[in-house]
Amino acid sequence: MKTLLSFLFVLTVFCPYAQPLAILNARVVDVEQGRLMRGSKDILIINGRIAQVAPAGSLPVEDITFIDATGHYIIPGLWDMHTHPDDPEVWWMGPVPSHRDQLMPLFVLYGVTGTRDMAGSLEVVNDWRRRIRQGALLGPEIIAAGPLLDGPNAMWDGSVSIADASRVKPVVDSLIEEGIDFLKVYSGLPREVFFTLMDYANEIGFPVVGHIPTEVTTAEGARAGMACQEHLLDILTDCSREGERIRRGEVEFEQAKDGLQRYFLRNKLIMDTYDEKKAEALFREFARHNTWHTPTLSMWYKNAYYEEEAEKDSAYWKYLPPHLQKYWGPETNVHLKYRQPEVLATKRRQLEFYLRITGEMHRAGVKLLAGTDTGANPLCWPGIGIHNELELFVRAGLSPAEALKTATVNPAEFLGLTSDFGTVTPGKVADLVILNSNPLENIRAVRDIEAVVRRGKLYDDKARQAILAEISTD
Numbered sequence: 001m002k003t004l005l006s007f008l009f010v011l012t013v014f015c016p017y018a019q020p021l022a023i024l025n026a027r028v029v030d031v032e033q034g035r036l037m038r039g040s041k042d043i044l045i046i047n048g049r050i051a052q053v054a055p056a057g058s059l060p061v062e063d064i065t066f067i068d069a070t071g072h073y074i075i076p077g078l079w080d081m082h083t084h085p086d087d088p089e090v091w092w093m094g095p096v097p098s099h100r101d102q103l104m105p106l107f108v109l110y111g112v113t114g115t116r117d118m119a120g121s122l123e124v125v126n127d128w129r130r131r132i133r134q135g136a137l138l139g140p141e142i143i144a145a146g147p148l149l150d151g152p153n154a155m156w157d158g159s160v161s162i163a164d165a166s167r168v169k170p171v172v173d174s175l176i177e178e179g180i181d182f183l184k185v186y187s188g189l190p191r192e193v194f195f196t197l198m199d200y201a202n203e204i205g206f207p208v209v210g211h212i213p214t215e216v217t218t219a220e221g222a223r224a225g226m227a228c229q230e231h232l233l234d235i236l237t238d239c240s241r242e243g244e245r246i247r248r249g250e251v252e253f254e255q256a257k258d259g260l261q262r263y264f265l266r267n268k269l270i271m272d273t274y275d276e277k278k279a280e281a282l283f284r285e286f287a288r289h290n291t292w293h294t295p296t297l298s299m300w301y302k303n304a305y306y307e308e309e310a311e312k313d314s315a316y317w318k319y320l321p322p323h324l325q326k327y328w329g330p331e332t333n334v335h336l337k338y339r340q341p342e343v344l345a346t347k348r349r350q351l352e353f354y355l356r357i358t359g360e361m362h363r364a365g366v367k368l369l370a371g372t373d374t375g376a377n378p379l380c381w382p383g384i385g386i387h388n389e390l391e392l393f394v395r396a397g398l399s400p401a402e403a404l405k406t407a408t409v410n411p412a413e414f415l416g417l418t419s420d421f422g423t424v425t426p427g428k429v430a431d432l433v434i435l436n437s438n439p440l441e442n443i444r445a446v447r448d449i450e451a452v453v454r455r456g457k458l459y460d461d462k463a464r465q466a467i468l469a470e471i472s473t474d
């Protein structure tokens, strides 16, 4: 109660860079070492950056807005490394710009101060970035892919189709010109186009991430220099004793009555023939080529258990813009099309495999990123989704400290932004989350947020609740 009261004395100032701010008597999590910094600390923030992290009691605080964070724990702002706030999959529903905008503060209010935008309109993303920078919109840092690079029959609106290798260079050059930060390849990209694109990207030193194209194995993607692969796609195929034959189309699923059953039988065979030796060799290959992975475990989880989870998450629906409230329902959502008991059983078994291989890849030295796939995928919440993802990393066998890294130091390292983000260190951007309990003891602590600091501006509980109330459709 005492600490809660002390938070009430804080003035929340609404300007791009708030006045200097001091956070006193906090326990600070050293995410790199996976332990608390020794003793309580005072943190001084000036011009949106951390100026000092000093022993408690050593900062002069006259004329400075300060908060007493006794009994609280401070972590760096979290990064969601797989987001689609402007998901092309829902463009046909005609999202209203102001509805789309309301997703931005949701990230920050739940502790996500940085995102990797994995496809959406570059115009929308650039407009968000501009307004966030100016302080006109509360939102996270955004590192963006722009459009998906898909094959001739692109799956989603807004994708760039590359049917033959000769188009690779002009497409890549013009996207870089438009301001993308990395290239995102998609499932349907033809094999020859993929390798041409990798050669060109390597030549100009531009990162490529995304879905492993279905015509390429995950090991080939790693060897070709993909910086990161998403959703663990096709890893189980490449860990199966039958993997090569399945890929060559040599395995007949004669009993299959339709495409769905064929898919179901294929997945079942892949899991039945999981080969630990193949898996070990593949994970060594990922580690050797420094191929990062974003498993998006919470996306798989929410899909496998949608019915129960929709019920559990019912309190959050009111923060979703109308187009997503509608699209996340089972009547409209493509990802919820098949819910027959045998399909659900396969999805749940697959989830267990994904948890297992995430833990195994981690132990093999493969670097992991926390990402939620928030956008069209149901129950992958902006903000809260990252808490779900971190909990699943712990279920996969990471310690809470290791899980925290996947949303703090790992994203900063992956993006080459360690001088600005990832740790609570003087000189870095003051993006911080103040928690009510110790996340190193229980990762669930990341849900229990007392306040968020975004570029030096404090959003205490009162400010957070006020903005959430504005967003709420209730």
Ligand SMILES: [Zn+2]
Pocket (backbone or CB within 6 Å): 082, 084, 118, 373
């Ligand atoms: Zn995605």
